[in-house]
Amino acid sequence: MHPSLANIGAYIKTNTLALAPAARAAGTTQGPIIDVPPFRSAVLAVAVGAATGAPTTISAAFTLESRGSTAGAEGAPGAWAPVVDRDGQTLSVVADAVDGAVELDVDLSFLGDDHDQVRVKQVLAFTGGSSPTLATGAVLVLGGSNRLPV
Secondary structure (H helix, E strand, O other), X not given: OOHHHOXXXXXXXXXXXXXXXXXXXXXXXEOOOEEOOOOOEEEEEEEEEEEEOOOOEEEXXXXXXXXXXXXXXXXXXXXXXXXXXXXXOEOEEEEOOOOEEEEEEEEHHHOOOOEEEEEEEEEEEEXXXXXXXXXXXXXXXXXXOOOOOO
């Protein structure tokens, strides 16, 4: 089998910053838009660092969202929707501890035919503490390209 037809392997792109590392307060943050048409799979790698402000609990949820155009390739961008697996479950990871990393394997074939863009959505929540923040960041490793990545 040609390596471009397999999941993450020979044709990969690793410099795709999905969420720039930063200390963030509670709330929702969306990463930059990433074009994914030539790729068939991905790994979302999320890093969670130190918390400040002494929170008693931390929840950092990361969801992959996609969108396409409203009228095919030439149409205006459509609404963002969570990426789902074959069972219709939203693809997400939750980090509830500091100083760790979490990975999520993604099969991009489950995106709609017209969905050619993805982004990472992060939702942070804290209990207790005084103005808590959490250092987080994410990278999306794209693989299984049908041509050499740029």
